Amino acid sequence: MQVSEQEKIIVLDFGGQYKQLIARRVRENHVFCEILPYTTSIEKIREMAPKGIILTGGPDSVYAPDALTCSAELFSLGIPVLGICYGAQLMAYLLGGTVSHAPASEYGHTEVIVDDGASPLIGNWEKQTSAWMSHTDYIEKVPEGFHITAHTEVCPAAGMEDVSRNLYAVQFHPEVVHTPEGAKLFHNFVFDICGCAGTWKMDSFVESTVKALRREIGSGKVLCALSGGVDSSVCAVLLSKAVGKQLTCVFVDHGLLRKNEGDEVAAVFGPDGPYELNFVRVNAQEYFYRKLAGVTDPEQKRKIIGSEFINVFEKEAKKIGRVDFLAQGTIYPDVVESGIGKGAVIKSHHNVGGLPEHVDFKEIVEPLRMLFKDEVRRVGLELGIPAKLVYRQPFPGPGLGIRIVGEVTAEKVRIVQEADYIYREELQKAGVDTGSGQFFAALSNMRSVGVMGDSRTYDYAVVLRGVITSDFMTAEAAKIPWNVLQTCMNRIINEVRGVNRVLYDLTSKPPGTIEFE
C-alpha cells in the first residue's frame, strides 16, 4: 500500500549491510526514504519521481561477470545520485572510469583528506578527518567530467563528483556512526543537492496514512490480531482512526503474558478505553495450559503455542464472517530482513504464529511497513497511546512459555509472573536504565533444598536475566547494582510462594540466547 505521497529519496540496494542505516540517516533529516531492489526499473523510478537516489554498498566487484548492476540511464535522469562504496564504484565503472583491485584493502577507521573545500557534498567537512572504510576494490580513474574530492593513503579517489550532472560518490561509509562527519554529508545531500524541504513528520505520516487506508479499504471489513505489543497496537489505532467501526481487533490472551498485562491491554483498547476497535478479548489461558501439559521440549512448546494461537484466532475470526482485509503490524526491519531484492535475503522473518490459513480475507494491510521501531513509537505517542505501552520492553510472541524451562503449568506461570513483576518494579525504583535491553525473570526447572523459618524447603529457583543489546543478535549481561539484586532476591523469596532461590544469569549471547528456550 502506498502510504506516503511525500517528497522522497530512494536507496537502491546492491546487497549492502548498512542500507537500513542509509535510510535512517535520510529520515533523520525529515525526508521520507525507501529502500528498493537494485533491479527497480528506470520507468518505476521515473514514476516515483524521487528527489534523490542513493546507491548502497555491496559485496561484489563491479567488473565481475555476474555483478549486480543497473542501467547507466540512472545517471541521466536529472535526479541527483549519491553512490556509496560499491555504489561509488558502480557509478565510476558505468560512466567510463576504471575500477580495480586496490593495492591494499581498507577496513575500519581511515584517515580521509578532503581535497575540494567547495564540494557541495563534503566541502564543509573537517579537512582531515576519519571515515569508516570497508573495501577491497577502488576507483583507480574517475570518469570524464568528474573530479576527486577526497583521498586516503590507499585510495586516490575516496570521493568524486560531477556537479554539473549532480552525481556524487564516496568510497567510505558516511551512514555509520564511525564516520563523525557523516551526518553533514547527508544533510548536504538531502537539502543542498536534492533540494528537499524536510517535511516528513510523524503527524504528516498519521494524516497521509489515514487517508491512504481509507482509500484502500473503502467500506471493507478489517480484522486485526492485537497482541498489546507496540507494533500491533499502533497498527490497530491507526486503522481505527481510518475506518472506525469497520475494524475488529482480536486479542488472544494465551495465559503466557506478564502479570496484569492482559487486563492492561483490555483497559486501553477495550470498550472502556478511548479507541473504537471492536475489541474482542479471548480468554484462552486454560486452553493453552491444557495443550502444553506434559510438553517439555522447547521447540514443541513453541510450535504448540504458535499453532494454537492461530487456531484460537481463526475460531474467533469465523464468528465475524468474511473480512476483506487482515491487518498486520509488520515494520520496516521485518520487511528488509525478509529480503527486498535478489541477493539481499538475510533471514526470513516470521511472526510467531504465521498467517492464519483459514481466515477468509482478500488482502493484507500493513500500514507500518515503512517505519523503523522508534518511528512506530513516535506514531504511537502521536496517536495518544500511553507511553507505558509505547515503550514496553520487547516481549516474545510465545511469551512466558519460553521463560519457563520444561513443562508449563498455571502454577509456574504464577511464580514467574510475580517474580518478574517484582524484578521490573525494583529496577524501575532504582532507576536502572532498561531502555537498551531486555530485563525479565525466568523459571529454571530446578528445585533445591533451602531452609525457611527453621523448616526445610524444596522449591524452585528463579533466574533474573538482564541483557544490554543493540540488535538482539548479540548481548551482554547487564551490570545491575548488587544492592538492587539483593532487594529483588529478598522480595521474591518473601513474596512469591514456591521459590527459595534466586540466581542472576551472567551469560552473554553468544553462547547463550536472550530467552531460555
Ligand code: XMP
Ligand atoms: P533469543 O532468545 O533468540 O532472542 O536470543 C532474541 C530476541 O528475539 C525475541 N524472541 C522472539 N520474538 N517470537 C518473537 O516475537 C519468538 O518466537 C521469539 N523468540 C525470541 C527475544 O525476546 C529477543 O528479543
